[in-house]
Amino acid sequence: MNALETRQLTLSYGEKNIIESLDLTIPRGKITVFIGSNGCGKSTLLRSLARLLKPKEGAILLDGSSIAKCSTKEVAKRLSILPQGPTAPEGLTVFQLVKQGRYPYQNWLQQWSEEDEKMVNKALEATQLSELAHRPVDSLSGGQRQRAWIAMTLAQGTETILLDEPTTYLDMSHQIEILDLLDELNQTEQRTIIMVLHDLNLACRYAHHIIAVHDQTVYAEGPPEEVMTEELVRTVFDMDCQITLDPLYDTPMCIPYSKNRLANIPRKKAEVI
Amino acid sequence: MRNYHALRTKKDLLSLHLHNKTLWVSVIFAFLTVIVAVISLGMGEMNIHPIDVVKVFLGMGSEQHALIVQQFRLPRIVIAILVGASLAAAGSIMQGIVRNPLAAPDILGISGGASVAAVAFLLWFETSSITWLPPIAFLGATLATLLLYVVAWKKGVTPFRLVLIGVGIKIAASAIVTVLIMFSPFMLQNKAVLWLTGSIYGVDWSDVIMILPWSAGLILLAGLLGRRVNIQHLGDDIAVSVGSRLQIDRFLLLIICAALTGTAVSVGGEISFVALLAPHIAKQIIGPSFGGVLVVSTFIGSIIMLVADLIGRVAFAPVDVPVGVFTSAVGAPFFIYLLYKNRNR
Numbered sequence: 001m002n003a004l005e006t007r008q009l010t011l012s013y014g015e016k017n018i019i020e021s022l023d024l025t026i027p028r029g030k031i032t033v034f035i036g037s038n039g040c041g042k043s044t045l046l047r048s049l050a051r052l053l054k055p056k057e058g059a060i061l062l063d064g065s066s067i068a069k070c071s072t073k074e075v076a077k078r079l080s081i082l083p084q085g086p087t088a089p090e091g092l093t094v095f096q097l098v099k100q101g102r103y104p105y106q107n108w109l110q111q112w113s114e115e116d117e118k119m120v121n122k123a124l125e126a127t128q129l130s131e132l133a134h135r136p137v138d139s140l141s142g143g144q145r146q147r148a149w150i151a152m153t154l155a156q157g158t159e160t161i162l163l164d165e166p167t168t169y170l171d172m173s174h175q176i177e178i179l180d181l182l183d184e185l186n187q188t189e190q191r192t193i194i195m196v197l198h199d200l201n202l203a204c205r206y207a208h209h210i211i212a213v214h215d216q217t218v219y220a221e222g223p224p225e226e227v228m229t230e231e232l233v234r235t236v237f238d239m240d241c242q243i244t245l246d247p248l249y250d251t252p253m254c255i256p257y258s259k260n261r262l263a264n265i266p267r268k269k270a271e272v273i
Numbered sequence: 274m275r276n277y278h279a280l281r282t283k284k285d286l287l288s289l290h291l292h293n294k295t296l297w298v299s300v301i302f303a304f305l306t307v308i309v310a311v312i313s314l315g316m317g318e319m320n321i322h323p324i325d326v327v328k329v330f331l332g333m334g335s336e337q338h339a340l341i342v343q344q345f346r347l348p349r350i351v352i353a354i355l356v357g358a359s360l361a362a363a364g365s366i367m368q369g370i371v372r373n374p375l376a377a378p379d380i381l382g383i384s385g386g387a388s389v390a391a392v393a394f395l396l397w398f399e400t401s402s403i404t405w406l407p408p409i410a411f412l413g414a415t416l417a418t419l420l421l422y423v424v425a426w427k428k429g430v431t432p433f434r435l436v437l438i439g440v441g442i443k444i445a446a447s448a449i450v451t452v453l454i455m456f457s458p459f460m461l462q463n464k465a466v467l468w469l470t471g472s473i474y475g476v477d478w479s480d481v482i483m484i485l486p487w488s489a490g491l492i493l494l495a496g497l498l499g500r501r502v503n504i505q506h507l508g509d510d511i512a513v514s515v516g517s518r519l520q521i522d523r524f525l526l527l528i529i530c531a532a533l534t535g536t537a538v539s540v541g542g543e544i545s546f547v548a549l550l551a552p553h554i555a556k557q558i559i560g561p562s563f564g565g566v567l568v569v570s571t572f573i574g575s576i577i578m579l580v581a582d583l584i585g586r587v588a589f590a591p592v593d594v595p596v597g598v599f600t601s602a603v604g605a606p607f608f609i610y611l612l613y614k615n616r617n618r
Binding site for chain 2 (some may be wrong): 038047050051052053058071072073075076077080081082083086087088089090091092093095096097100101103106108109110111112114115116134137152153156272
């Protein structure tokens, strides 16, 4: 069965439709990456999948049943989302943050069960934050901070994890660190990971399934090798490029043309123009 | 984990997680509150040594001491504690759900709303029972809160938008109060003005009985809803993601905040900046986690009120200076500092 599905989904901000009548299925146990230009609606789509945005029309199905009809706490046990650029209150420690991922399992009487403790410790270990657990989140580096937020979503113990641009504002080594962590979660625990990424080459390297969003709908979807073409990049990103293979991973790699710079490389000039 | 203490019954039917530092900080501040209260009980027109005050409570003091301490001074001390605790709790909730260090019920005009309702009640229903004052003030506070919420909310709230609109509501409220007082009989004017300046002068046990259930009940309720405040502190998206019913919770918490403000205003009038100061001091000591902030800030709020009241009673005797004057003297500069510190947010 698919992890998530949309049926005739229409999303809008006010009068303007962002996504129109979309039928989409997202495979279970895989890493799915949304790509698209700025403002194409990929973040909006991701947010609606996690019920942060109400659809104008249509439905979202989680494990086959409509997400709007489930109690929000029940959904929170199966699906979590890390939105873009979350901020923690001043002075909140990593541990206090990660602990709050257990919210859907707690009530007035049960505020810290053994299961809670186990899951929080596991999340801290998986993100290598055990040592930093009692440091304030705002004292950490960008990469550590993002790991702390991911640890919180891990503590939530959901099968499906959505992330909106989890690598934005991070330098290259921290981007790889975060993506490796997510990849490992997918491989060792078969969690379904759905995220928005801006870097096409990293998207191709880590995704099993790529969904290109363009013009209020899905322009193309499938494995990176099939989806990533020069034609797609031209249409979706309005940019000319050359697709080659990543020398390390053999996944597609997109090298964009920039007309001015190219003109200065005599060796290539003849080939391209 | 050594920083925390887990309390569990069998099969996790009841489980709690306590922050060790918060625990001992709470105990220290509870102790401080008692000490300040005992000192304050001993001071006044006739000074009584703190040890003699303690003796009175142990049933070993002289009759004269017992009369002064228990009948004359104790009600006022208890009121100071209750008002300080209520204001601090209201401020803690407000700062948590609005995610804004400048948020406090007196700055945002919620106390103002409570004042309008209370003054109107005092003037128009002069013969009615005074026990109606807390619920009436609560009603006014709630209306002001709703107004603030509707006008200021625009996909969240920026600090300055909130403060600007709050200040607007506050000014409007004080204008209405002025008009109300102008068009009322002279006799009642004095009563309303004295009440408004933020004074706990002349309270007795009936006032204590009037607000004790409200203060205690609401602070307890706020404590039970602590997890919901914490999760809102992480932002709307995260709160929904972990399964919080955001709008319902936020509305409920705002109502509790308004009710606490109304309770404090109904007996003390408008006492500024306690609701802002107390949670801030608490956060500096134990961090932003709500349960701890609530407990520690209620003690700090009580201590601020006790000290301000003590200075007001003793320093300029026989003139009894309203507590509100002293809380403002400390709070206003601090508020300006906060505005400056958050200018880029």
